[in-house]
Structures are given as C-alpha cells and as structure tokens.
Amino acid sequence: MHHLQRTIIEELGVKPQVDPAQEVDRRTDFLAEYAKSAGAKGFVLGISGGVDSTLAGILAQMAAEKLRAQGYEASFHALRLPHGVQHDEDDAAEALSFIGPDHTHTMNIEDAVTGMDRAFHEGFGRRLADYHRGNVKARMRMIAQYAVAAEHSALVVGTDHGAEAVTGFFTKHGDGGADVQPNFTLNKRQVRLVLQHVGAPERLWAKPPTADLLDENPGQLDEVEMGISYEQIDDYLEGREIDPGAAAHLEKLYHRSRHKRTTAPTLLDDWWK
Numbered sequence: 001m002h003h004l005q006r007t008i009i010e011e012l013g014v015k016p017q018v019d020p021a022q023e024v025d026r027r028t029d030f031l032a033e034y035a036k037s038a039g040a041k042g043f044v045l046g047i048s049g050g051v052d053s054t055l056a057g058i059l060a061q062m063a064a065e066k067l068r069a070q071g072y073e074a075s076f077h078a079l080r081l082p083h084g085v086q087h088d089e090d091d092a093a094e095a096l097s098f099i100g101p102d103h104t105h106t107m108n109i110e111d112a113v114t115g116m117d118r119a120f121h122e123g124f125g126r127r128l129a130d131y132h133r134g135n136v137k138a139r140m141r142m143i144a145q146y147a148v149a150a151e152h153s154a155l156v157v158g159t160d161h162g163a164e165a166v167t168g169f170f171t172k173h174g175d176g177g178a179d180v181q182p183n184f185t186l187n188k189r190q191v192r193l194v195l196q197h198v199g200a201p202e203r204l205w206a207k208p209p210t211a212d213l214l215d216e217n218p219g220q221l222d223e224v225e226m227g228i229s230y231e232q233i234d235d236y237l238e239g240r241e242i243d244p245g246a247a248a249h250l251e252k253l254y255h256r257s258r259h260k261r262t263t264a265p266t267l268l269d270d271w272w273k
C-alpha cells in the first residue's frame with residue numbers, strides 16, 4: 001500500500017473488516033452519549049429510502065430508545081423531504097416501516113427550491129443550472145432538518161461515511177451539514193453489512209445509491225457521476241490494490257474535496273498551501 005492510500009485510510013478511520021454487532025452497539029452508544037452531553041432531546045434525519053439514511057435512521061431510533069430506557073427524554077423524528085413526487089417513494093415508505101421512528105413528518109421542499117430558483121431568475125435573468133439546483137435541494141433539506149431540530153431541541157443526524165467522504169460526494173452545508181455522524185468510518189459495503197445485520201429487507205440494504213438531485217435525470221446512479229464504482233472505492237479504503245487509473249481518479253477527487261472535510265480556512269490554517 002502506498003503512502004497516500006495509508007494516509008487517506010487513517011484520516012477516514014476505515015477498517016478492512018468490521019463486526020456488525022459491535023458496530024451497532026458502539027454507534028448507538030455514541031449517539032446516546034453525545035445527545036446526553038449536548039443536552040439534546042433526540043434526533044432528526046431525512047429518510048430518502050437509500051442505504052445511508054436507513055442505517056443512520058435505525059441507529060438514531062435505537063439510540064433514542066436507549067436514552068429513554070435510561071430515564072432521559074428523547075425521540076427520533078424521521079422526515080420525508082421529497083421534491084415534488086419522489087420516483088422511488090415506495091422505498092422511502094419501506095425504510096420508514098423498517099425503522100419504526102417515534103415520529104414521522106413530511107415537508108415537501110419543492111416550493112422552497114422553486115422560490116430560490118425564481119429569486120435567482122429575478123437577479124440574474126436566467127434559471128439555475130440543473131446541477132446547481134440539485135445542490136439547492138440538498139441545502140433545503142438541511143434547512144428543513146435544522147428547523148425541526150430547533151423546534152424539538154434535537155440534533156441533526158448526518159449520513160456521511162468513508163466512501164462518500166473520500167470523494168467529497170455530498171453537498172457542502174447540504175447533506176454534509178449535520179451535528180453528529182453515526183455512519184462515519186464505514187465504507188459503503190460495510191454500511192450495507194451493518195444494515196443487513198439489523199434486519200433490513202434486502203431491497204433496502206442492496207439498493208443502488210443515488211443522490212437523486214437532478215430534475216433532468218432522476219435517480220442517476222452515484223457511480224455514473226463519480227466515474228468510479230463503490231466496489232473500487234471500498235477496496236481502496238480496505239487497503240487493497242485497485243486499478244491504477246481508478247486509484248488516480250479517486251485520489252484526484254480526494255484532493256479536490258479537501259475543503260469539504262474541514263471547517264472554512266482562516267488565517268490560522270495552512271493545509272491549503
């Protein structure tokens with residue numbers, strides 16, 4: 001394994017093998033202990049029907065139950081945040097029925113996104129590009145989750161993990177904006193493994209990942225946009241040798257997204273030089 005690969009693996013904390021039962025325990029403990037230390041009364045998370053939010057959602061629900069068993073006031077608020085009509089709404093319904101959240105609310109983000117697009121049009125005389133409108137959707141979901149968290153004195157749960165962090169494949173201050181990250185250090189296949197272990201139906205843990213942000217290409221697969229497969233990313237993060245072209249591409253994505261894995265640079269920082 002070369003030096004950069006080792007550095008990346010250490011930074012993201014990915015292990016070549018995980019014990020799913022242990023991962024569930026330490027991640028639910030982490031959520032519960034963190035909520036106690038923050039004086040928070042639970043958790044909020046958007047449930048899309050995808051793999052990452054199904055895992056983070058079940059962990060948050062389990063942590064809320066753990067807290068209640070210890071005498072604390074805590075609950076999990078699952079949010080459905082469709083933009084108009086979601087093409088895979090049935091997967092989101094299946095995820096909710098598997099998680100069994102304490103509370104479920106729906107907030108459709110379409111009007112808010114369209115409002116921002118309209119304001120942009122008034123200011124610039126043209127519509128937002130579909131790609132940028134996609135990032136507005138991710139940020140509107142962040143705004144919705146923080147509004148609900150504030151109303152319930154709860155924390156916003158994030159869904160970032162090793163395979164997403166290494167590529168920077170998330171919207172800065174959108175889905176990347178959260179208070180606590182229970183999936184972090186897992187790669188994508190480990191997210192699936194832990195989700196399978198907690199009893200999710202195969203349809204959920206085996207689902208092909210999609211950011212689903214584009215009006216012009218609903219359900220576009222992440223791997224198509226990233227130009228690399230999750231299998232390759234996961235192998236790399238487990239310390240295996242992958243195709244040199246794929247490794248070079250991944251390392252380029254890693255360098256390019258450095259700014260997303262830190263707080264905004266100030267005069268005191270020099271990592272960017």
Ligand SMILES: Nc1ncnc2c1ncn2[C@@H]1O[C@H](COP(=O)(O)OP(=O)(O)OC[C@H]2O[C@@H]([n+]3cccc(C(=O)O)c3)[C@H](O)[C@@H]2O)[C@@H](O)[C@H]1O
Pocket residue numbers: 135138168169170171172174175210211212213222225259
């Ligand atoms: N070097 C630098 N130092 C500090 N800041 C820098 C910067 N370069 C850009 N920036 C800032 O960052 C912005 C670009 O970052 P960002 O707004 O995130 O935009 P960007 O990285 O271009 O787009 C987000 C990517 O994540 C994907 N995504 C988003 C949401 C969810 C999921 C999913 O898997 O579900 C995937 C999406 O498909 C797209 O490929 C720039 O507009 C600029 O403001």
Ligand SMILES: Nc1ncnc2c1ncn2[C@@H]1O[C@H](COP(=O)(O)OP(=O)(O)OP(=O)(O)O)[C@@H](O)[C@H]1O
Pocket residue numbers: 045046047048049050051052053054079080081082083086141159175207208209210211212
């Ligand atoms: N339609 C939606 N409704 C509610 N939350 C959403 C929706 N789309 C995205 N999100 C939120 O944004 C996060 C980032 O999306 P992302 O696609 O990375 O994760 P996912 O959909 O849970 O899993 P996968 O990556 O396997 O598709 C989700 O985990 C979820 O919290």
Ligand SMILES: [Mg+2]
Pocket residue numbers: 048050051209210211212
């Ligand atoms: Mg998704």
